[in-house]
Amino acid sequence: MTVTHSAPEIATSQSGPPSPRAGRRTSVWSGLWPLAVGIALAAVLHFVLPRLIGQYYSRIVMDIGIAMIMAVSLNIVNGMTGQFSIGHAGFMTLGGYAAALLTYYGSLSIWGTSLRHGGFLGVGEWMFAVSCLVGGLVAAGAGYVVGLPSLRLRGDYLAIVTLGFGEILRVVLQQTGKVIDDAEALKAAKWSQFFPPPVGGAVGFDGVPKYTDLFWVYTFVTITVVVAYRLKHSSLGRAMISIREDEIASQAMGVNIARNKVLAFVLAAFFAGAAGGLFAHEAGVILSPKDAGFQRSFDYVIMTVLGGRGSITGVMLAAVILTALPEMLRDFEQYRLIMYALLLIIMMLVRPQGLFGIHEVWQLWPGRGPRTAKKKT
């Protein structure tokens, strides 16, 4: 692989020169501190926020977190690599089903009940966290499969393939079997009941234990954002950006286009799958095949477009605005969806390049150049 030194001019001018790391001893810490800080902040959010603003607003903050993971991960494919994917909710739903399958039947066979087991950071929560990661891996596998056609297709054609993935998944999930209700029924169940998997069919997968809380959501947000940020500023990320800007030119520079495109899909699908796990275990949510449909995918596509191509902070802000906006407009009652659409149109007219364009938030601050971004890493 000769990717490392072949990133073209265009890419470097956006993200600043690659920041050379200082001494080797500090590099481990400098790589880990954003994660540590993020997870600590997530814990603070978890304990402080519900008392400060109540359950309802905390729930919106939680939904914002899940939307952030989705939007930032989709941004790797749509924003950074420039491949137009509109099947992101498909990966999310697949990961959600995989994770819920694990925790639900795991809880039933270990503890005999599908209810929550253990408190904060208890056994149940770790099982939940692991199954979210497994959900991510399952989705990543699907991402690999969906990523393959992107080697031959681009633009609208690729969009149709990814759209097809979500729709196929939706129909397949509707054909699944009934949920096995309790531990005794599970023991008595025949092998044939596990194929197709008993995840509820059209009715949706109900009874999944409710583990999702602010801590886990923002822990995953932190991981997603740190990985996306490091990716963007790595040689790999610059190679992806070069594919977005000009595929032929970047191939001429020695970028392995096939590998980078598939990698973008796999990475994005992984985080979407993990977000799906979080979504499936959220209180007041019943995972249903409908979630895999294109409507939900479009929510996230809108976030990446509004946020700006490849801008992580822009996309995060878009996730905040677009998740909170419909809730804030609730006072307008039946006109709120009209208002929502109207505001979207206005925002796109005012900022056609997205909130921050291709920049990050600190690059837009007056008097600060892209160079200062180096300090933030």
Next chain:
Amino acid sequence: MHSRPSVSGHRFAGIGSFLPLLLLLALFGITLPGCPSNSSNSNEIVIGHFGSMSGSEATFGQSTDNGIKLAIEEVNAAGGINGKKVRLITYDDKGDAREAGTVVTRLVTSDKVTAVLGEVASGLSLAGAPICQENSVPMISPSSTNPKVTKIGDMIFRVCFIDPFQGSVCAKFARGDDLIASRAATLTDQASPYSVGLEEEFEKAFVALGGKMTTKQTYQAGDQDFSAQLTAIRSSGPDVIFIPGYYTDVGNIALQARKLGIKTPMLGGDGWDSSKLGEIAGKALDGCFYSNHYSPEDPNPRVQDYIKKYQAKYNATPDGLAALGYDAARILFEGMKRSKSLAGADIAAELAKTKDFDGVTGKISIDKDRNAVKPAVMLEMRNGKPKFVSTIQPDK
């Protein structure tokens, strides 16, 4: 920096065009504090309603809301509940389970309502009910027929019959003197829990009564072309087609079936019940039947009195969902009046004792599973209007 003039130039342009965005954020700031207006006035009781006020099943939420509002107007005119006035907060959930979870959380934890009414669709009630149960707020679903809903816990009630009853009513009717059908085909919305559940129960009862299933076809809510399924049904030669769907699709299916020359009578459940059904299907559904919670033609004075009041207020004939919303609200108020306090557990205990409540949708008793035991009515479509055929009592 001088080496990248384009970047810095863009930066300054960016600040200028950010102004509208800042205005937008300011709008956030204005709406945010204006949201929770839950000044818990000790002289009023706040109840919440979540329903699909927009989206493809919008008439469901709107009708139910009208029914609830009428009941509230009545109880307030009669001096309220033990001297306290009732106030309603309604939120739209777009027919989306995730939104339902969010708005119920808002009702229960932010608005601090005493009780919750809703939802029509079973899938949405299943999303909202655990939140009510967890916070000990009684919830009455006016018209979710899936048995799972009330199994969530002792705070969750319903005032409508459940799918096994409705399925057996339809099967009995199909086998009975009006249709004398021995072969049935079904056309199910495979994405809807309501439709799938009702189909299963119908099939079970129909086969148990000696009938035979010819074919089982499926569609997806929102499909526009049903000709493939209808052709398959036609070639299987049924005496009756059972379509447990919602009114929009049923109307389209009926139109296309008649175009294909299918004259077989169709049969359905309470999902057909909407004034829009006749508007969509016209005369295509003439001679078809559906089971429902009540009929506006029922001569019972209780029903006629209700219809008069509803027409005076909304200038429209109430459908079954409006009647159920009205009954749900009135059963809730009766329970509150009897309850020794407004704590959730006390109200729930009184609701569970409801017996032979004289509702618009029949005599309602709440059984030990918090389901309503009550009769169903069969309606026939004639000239695009539902006409009363018979009342079918529950098995004791």
